[in-house]
Amino acid sequence: ETGVTQSPTHLIKTRGQQVTLRCSSQSGHNTVSWYQQALGQGPQFIFQYYREEENGRGNFPPRFSGLQFPNYSSELNVNALELDDSALYLCASSIPQGGGTGELFFGEGSRLTVL
């Protein structure tokens, strides 16, 4: 059973550029969530995908967008990068339950630096 994998692990962009981050979910998990973690802070929820549909979104602007594919892998796209977008981007997979979520399993993250 493979865990959650993310790519790339590190990348450097300049302001105004666009970036795509990728995530493969754990085997059998149909839900993928993306979180942003700034230095010294806890992760903040960006959005979640369930069966290829967005299923919840945190307080992030529309330039943060995503996709989920039939194999449940996912992409996070950020347009018009800003300096404050520099952070560790974490992907988590899970299986939803009746009143909430099952255990979340996270990948190693993608470290984005915006210059």
Added chain:
Amino acid sequence: KQEVTQIPAALSVPEGENLVLNCSFTDSAIYNLQWFRQDPGKGLTSLLLIQSSQREQTSGRLNASLDKSSGRSTLYIAASQPGDSATYLCAVNPFGYSTLTFGKGTMLLVSP
């Protein structure tokens, strides 16, 4: 709006000590609570998950308790080791949602 607070922000102990990390949350309507470990620059490793109907969960030297009515959880680490040095994050899953709300974490340093 759910808010999660972790105290202390940092903790330094000698090897072998038992220690307690605290987590409090403002809204008791939660589905579960999860404790994670994060090594510097790395992802999150799930340690323990407590369902809202449970009082505690144990895994090896770790024991997590939950008092939903008072909005508190504790993570107890027995006989700490230098390898336990990491940041420990508490996260609550609000009832009816599939997201997690995180605290800022407690940075633990265990010295030999």
